[in-house]
Amino acid sequence: MAILVIAEHDNKVVAPATLNTVAAAAKIGGDIHVLVAGQGADAVAQAAAKIAGVSKVLLADNAAYAHQLPENVAPLIAELGAGYSHILAAATSNGKNILPRVAAQLDVDQISEIVSVENADTFKRPIYAGNAIATVQSTASVKVITVRATGFDPVAAEGGSAAVEAVAAAHDAGISSFVGEELAKSDRPELTAAKIVVSGGRGMQNGDNFKHLYALADKLGAAVGASRAAVDAGFVPNDMQVGQTGKIVAPQLYIAVGISGAIQHLAGMKDSKVIVAINKDEEAPIFQVADYGLVADLFEAVPELEKLV
C-alpha cells in the first residue's frame, strides 16, 4: 500500500500545509510518495525529499503545470495515482480545485477536509459548518481525500532523504490558460499557520481602525484575520476571512474583536486552543465559545491590551 501526497507549492517553496498532509498520510500507514507538479520546481522537489517519512518524490516539471491549472494537473494525478491506495492533498484553494477533478476521472467519490484518520478506509470530517462530525467509510479502490491542515500536527520538514524521480508525463488539455494573479502582500505570519490570530469584525467600524489590530498583532507575532462582515464592508481584503467560506484556523490563541460569532465564523476558528472575545455586547454568541470574554469597548480595550502584552 502506498499513498500519493500532492505537494502544495508555488514553484519555489513547499507550503506548510503539505507537512500536515504528510502527517495524515503517516496515520493511514504505508509508503508515502510526494508528487511535485510545477515548472522549475526542482527546489520544491529537493525540499519535499527532506520531509520526514517521505520515501519517494515524483517531479513532473512542465510548462503546462506552472500555475496548477486543474485541466492539466488532474489528468497527471489521475494517471499516476491509479496505482496508489490513497491520494491526499491539503484542503487549500489549490487542493480543493484539483482533487475532485481527479476523483471524477478515477470514478470514485472524494472525502473532503478530513480532520482525523480512524483507519485506512474510515475518516472523520465536519459537515454543516462544523456543527456535526461525520464518520465516512470508503470502499473505493483509490481513496481520494483532502486534508484539513488544522486537524493534523505537521511532520518535521527535515530528516528524510527520499529519492527524486522525474515524471515525463505531460498533459496539456489546451482549454484553459493563466492570465494573471494579484497576491495580497503581508509581513505577518500566514493566517492558517500562525500560532496567534487576532481577528476583527463589523465592530471595527472601518478599515482604518484595523491599525489597532495590526499593532496588537505585531506585538504578539500574530496574524490578522477578519469576519465576513468586515470583508464585505470593504475593511480588509477577502483572503483575511476566517470561516466556513474563508480560511479554517486553529491557533493556540484566537482573539476575536468586535465579532458577534455567527455559525459561519465559528466554523473557521472554534478548534483554536484558547479563544478570547472582546465585544461590547455581552449577549454576543461569541462569548459562548470564548475561554476568556471581556465585555468592553474595543477601542479602549485593544490599545490597552497592546500596551500590557
Add this chain to the structure above:
Amino acid sequence: MKVLVAVKRVVDYNVKVRVKADNSGVDLANVKMSMNPFCEIAVEEAVRLKEKGVATEIVVVSIGPTTAQEQLRTALALGADRAILVESAEELTSLAVAKLLKAVVDKEQPQLVILGKQAIDSDNNQTGQMLAALTGYGQGTFASKVEVSGDSVAVTREIDGGAQTVSLKLPAIVTTDLRLNEPRYASLPNIMKAKKKPLESLTPDALGVSTASTNKTVKVEAPAARSAGIKVKSVAELVEKLKNEAKVI
C-alpha cells in the same frame, strides 16, 4: 448562449442543526429549508449575464426530493426561464450529482454551467470540479468575477493568497464564491409569474445514470463541546490569565 445553473435545497443557513440521538444524521424534520446561498449567487450571475445580453436562455436544474421544486420556483422567480428537477429521494454523493448533471448537460448543451462553490450542508466543494472532469470542460472555481468574451470566459478566482485570473474556452464550468455578486430578492409579481414557467421532472433512471457510491456515512456525531469560559473584568486581568493560566502569550 444558453446557461445552465444548478441549485440545491439545503437547510437554511441560519438554522442551528442538531444531531439525531441515534447518530444516523442531523435532524431535518420541520426545519426551514432554502436555496443554498452559493446557488443563489449562481442564479444571480446567470440573470445578470442575461440582462447584459450575453445569455439568451437560463435553465435551472436541481437534483433532490420533490420538494426541491420550491427552490426551482424561486430560481424561476429570480429570472431563470425554465427548470428541470431530477427526482431522487435518497441522499446522493457529489459524484452521483455530477454524473446526473453531466446527463443534463449532454441533453441541454449549455455554453456555460454555473454552480455554487459548495453546499452548506455537506460542505464538500466537489460537484463543479467533478462535472468539469466528466464533461472535459475547463473549470473556473471560487469565481469572484466572470467575463464572457467571444468563445472564452475570463474567471477571476479567490485563492488562498489573493486572486487569480484564468481564461477558459467555452463551454466551461464556473463555481461561485460569496463575493461574485449580491443576489436579488424575488418580487411578488415575479413569484406569481414563476408558477407558470415550465418545470420538467426527470429521474436518474430516465437519464441512464447509476448513483451508486463508494462512500458510506457510518455515523454523525455532535462536535466536542468547548468547556464554558469565564468573563474577565479588565484588560489587565485578561493579560494575567493569558500569561499565567492559559500560558499562550
